[in-house]
Amino acid sequence: xxxxxxxxxxxxxxxxxxxxxxxxxxxxxxxxxxxxxxxxxxxxxxxxxxxxxxxxxxxxxxxxxxxxxxxxxxxxxxxxxxxxxxxxxxxxxxxxxxxxxxxxxxxxxxxxxxxxxxxxxxxxxxxxxxxxxxxxxxxxxxxxxxxxxxxxxxxxxxxxxxxxxxxxxxxxxxxxxxxxxxxxxxxxxxxxxxxxxxxxxxx
Amino acid sequence: xxxxxxxxxxxxxxxxxxxxxxxxxxxxxxxxxxxxxxxxxxxxxxxxxxxxxxxxxxxxxxxxxxxxxxxxxxxxxxxxxxxxxxxxxxxxxxxxxxxxxxxxxxxxxxxxxxxxxxxxxxxxxxxxxxxxxxxxxxxxxxxxxxxxxxxxxxxxxxxxxxxxxxxxxxxxxxxxxxxxxxxxxxxxxxxxxxxxxxxxxxx
Numbered sequence: 001x002x003x004x005x006x007x008x009x010x011x012x013x014x015x016x017x018x019x020x021x022x023x024x025x026x027x028x029x030x031x032x033x034x035x036x037x038x039x040x041x042x043x044x045x046x047x048x049x050x051x052x053x054x055x056x057x058x059x060x061x062x063x064x065x066x067x068x069x070x071x072x073x074x075x076x077x078x079x080x081x082x083x084x085x086x087x088x089x090x091x092x093x094x095x096x097x098x099x100x101x102x103x104x105x106x107x108x109x110x111x112x113x114x115x116x117x118x119x120x121x122x123x124x125x126x127x128x129x130x131x132x133x134x135x136x137x138x139x140x141x142x143x144x145x146x147x148x149x150x151x152x153x154x155x156x157x158x159x160x161x162x163x164x165x166x167x168x169x170x171x172x173x174x175x176x177x178x179x180x181x182x183x184x185x186x187x188x189x190x191x192x193x194x195x196x197x198x199x200x201x202x203x
Numbered sequence: 204x205x206x207x208x209x210x211x212x213x214x215x216x217x218x219x220x221x222x223x224x225x226x227x228x229x230x231x232x233x234x235x236x237x238x239x240x241x242x243x244x245x246x247x248x249x250x251x252x253x254x255x256x257x258x259x260x261x262x263x264x265x266x267x268x269x270x271x272x273x274x275x276x277x278x279x280x281x282x283x284x285x286x287x288x289x290x291x292x293x294x295x296x297x298x299x300x301x302x303x304x305x306x307x308x309x310x311x312x313x314x315x316x317x318x319x320x321x322x323x324x325x326x327x328x329x330x331x332x333x334x335x336x337x338x339x340x341x342x343x344x345x346x347x348x349x350x351x352x353x354x355x356x357x358x359x360x361x362x363x364x365x366x367x368x369x370x371x372x373x374x375x376x377x378x379x380x381x382x383x384x385x386x387x388x389x390x391x392x393x394x395x396x397x398x399x400x401x402x403x404x405x406x
Contacts, residue, residue, distance in 0.1 A: 029370055164382075165231065169381075172381070174337075174391075175379075176379050188372060
């Protein structure tokens with residue numbers, strides 16, 4: 001996929017994701033980026049983690065690469081996040097009721113959050129797809145607390161129906177692994193991928 | 204210390220801390236607060252963790268309670284954070300050189316971050332002081348990377364010379380415990396303290 005005579009020196013990363021949290025992290029890190037959400041079909045017939053998550057992350061990048069308005073960009077980032085608890089896989093809830101159900105299921109249990117990152121360098125033509133998993137321990141929540149939490153609307157667009165960087169953390173006793181991974185963009189892994197790809201992280 | 208005829212129904216929490224990160228967390232949680240940094244002497248003769256950290260958190264609240272402009276407020280929060288690595292205790296670095304030294308020391312090691320919270324309810328006269336500890340695992344950093352990181356100025360005002368919510372997380376392989384605790388305000392502990400004190404968390 002190497003583009004001949006490709007000579008764009010722009011460091012902007014095309015973020016092929018709808019998640020405002022991912023944008024927030026890139027902004028915080030001071031990495032130049034442009035969010036270009038991709039409208040892809042996220043339906044998965046049979047979930048396999050991390051395989052399906054990696055596939056979705058890659059799909060977002062591939063979709064962005066087809067967008068002719070982005071043809072002059074060199075760097076592309078796609079990501080996807082899921083929550084797994086007792087072999088059940090949870091993506092974004094479709095309604096407040098579903099969010100209540102999911103959070104009720106996660107209450108007083110450990111679950112795992114997996115985020116896959118797909119990073120493409122158009123100059124080298126190299127696509128890297130890696131993932132990271134974090135264990136999250138929820139405290140016991142009463143039905144009332146779950147209802148109160150869901151009424152904050154933080155469940156919208158969030159895998160597993162909660163946002164660890166919002167009031168969701170009220171119920172997070174502890175985590176093991178990367179926190180930003182739970183937010184949807186594992187910073188340590190991202191930094192390693194950028195460094196390997198020769199992206200100018202510090203400039 | 205119960206104030207007779209104290210009848211303030213205002214839910215505002217007086218945050219007796221200079222840390223912008225603590226303000227950021229309270230803002231994110233939607234908790235009404237007013238930051239009233241206390242200029243206290245943070246010198247500790249002989250560091251004992253968590254004892255000294257708890258003492259400093261309490262000192263900030265006690266200082267705020269002496270402030271007559273705050274006499275009509277009911278809720279007061281003080282906090283203090285330190286980093287401990289191989290029995291060495293690190294607070295905020297005084298210079299870029301010191302930040303480089305500390306980060307060089309933390310590189311490729313595990314360290315512990317302890318934050319103490321002091322919460323005072325003027326109506327009941329009850330002071331609660333609790334702490335939380337998180338293990339943080341730093342990856343190996345080159346001298347160049349340390350210099351580059353310190354040049355971001357994120358070390359300023361940060362215990363241990365780094366900010367986990369900034370580019371500091373580039374070097375954080377994983378954590379065990381609470382992430383917000385590393386930022387300076389352990390949300391899960393804070394929520395438990397608020398609930399115990401009868402503070403209207405969800406309104």
